[in-house]
Amino acid sequence: QSALTQPASVSGSPGQSITISCTGTSSDVGGYNYVSWYQQHPGKAPKLMIYDVSNRPSGVSNRFSGSKSGNTASLTISGLQAEDEADYYCSSYTSSSTLLVFGGGTKLTVL
Amino acid sequence: QVQLQESGPGLVKPSETLSLTCTVSGGSISSYYWSWIRQPPGKGLEWIGYIYYSGSTNYNPSLKSRVTISVDTSKNQFSLKLSSVTAADTAVYYCARTRGGPIFGVVTAVDYWGQGTLVTVSS
Numbered sequence: 001q002s003a004l005t006q007p008a009s010v011s012g013s014p015g016q017s018i019t020i021s022c023t024g025t026s027s028d029v030g031g032y033n034y035v036s037w038y039q040q041h042p043g044k045a046p047k048l049m050i051y052d053v054s055n056r057p058s059g060v061s062n063r064f065s066g067s068k069s070g071n072t073a074s075l076t077i078s079g080l081q082a083e084d085e086a087d088y089y090c091s092s093y094t095s096s097s098t099l100l101v102f103g104g105g106t107k108l109t110v111l
Numbered sequence: 112q113v114q115l116q117e118s119g120p121g122l123v124k125p126s127e128t129l130s131l132t133c134t135v136s137g138g139s140i141s142s143y144y145w146s147w148i149r150q151p152p153g154k155g156l157e158w159i160g161y162i163y164y165s166g167s168t169n170y171n172p173s174l175k176s177r178v179t180i181s182v183d184t185s186k187n188q189f190s191l192k193l194s195s196v197t198a199a200d201t202a203v204y205y206c207a208r209t210r211g212g213p214i215f216g217v218v219t220a221v222d223y224w225g226q227g228t229l230v231t232v233s234s
Contacts (some may be wrong), residue, residue, distance in 0.1 A: 034219040034220070038156075045205060046156065051220035052220070089155065091220070093218060093219055098158070098173075099169055099171075100161075100209075100218050102155055102156040102158065104155045
């Protein structure tokens with residue numbers, strides 16, 4: 001069982017917006033602004049999409065945005081494109097001895 | 112552009128030690144945390160541990176008794192050893208560069224990943 005909770009799957013049509021949630025506790029998501037999001041295509045390494053809750057690395061499309069409210073962080077993808085179909089993982093620093101925890105992953109299907 | 116490349120055996124026998132090395136190119140190993148992360152087939156990501164370039168380490172408590180991460184700054188490499196492996200340790204193992212926060216030991220995000228290497232534990 002993962003430390004952070006994500007929906008197993010979400011779907012949307014091209015051009016639409018979707019949001020993926022990531023729920024933790026006050027020891028991780030709620031306690032620190034160190035939530036990150038990763039995109040993983042089949043057979044590939046994860047790619048950093050969002051760090052520190054809402055910051056985009058250079059080269060990541062501005063269609064990807066992140067936010068946080070309480071113990072839940074969210075990744076929103078606007079203007080869905082076929083290439084966005086992938087697995088998405090959230091992660092957070094945690095004050096527990098584990099230090100870095102991941103969500104179980106969400107499979108995004110572009111209909 | 113920083114690049115990371117894992118190397119090591121793809122098959123390890125049960126009860127033996129898994130050993131992997133990560134070679135960093137395109138940048139110095141200094142001033143960052145360097146992590147190992149694994150992903151069992153069809154499952155999610157699990158952080159194994161990190162080493163700071165100075166040699167300071169931190170491990171996932173669930174693996175701590177079996178894990179050793181070391182660094183060789185002269186070769187721009189860091190390594191993973193996982194002892195007493197079982198079939199449950201079969202996974203794709205990634206080496207990765209990890210950002211640090213303003214307080215030492217706080218790791219915030221993984222910004223560069225190796226391509227990953229599948230390690231199968233089987234006799």
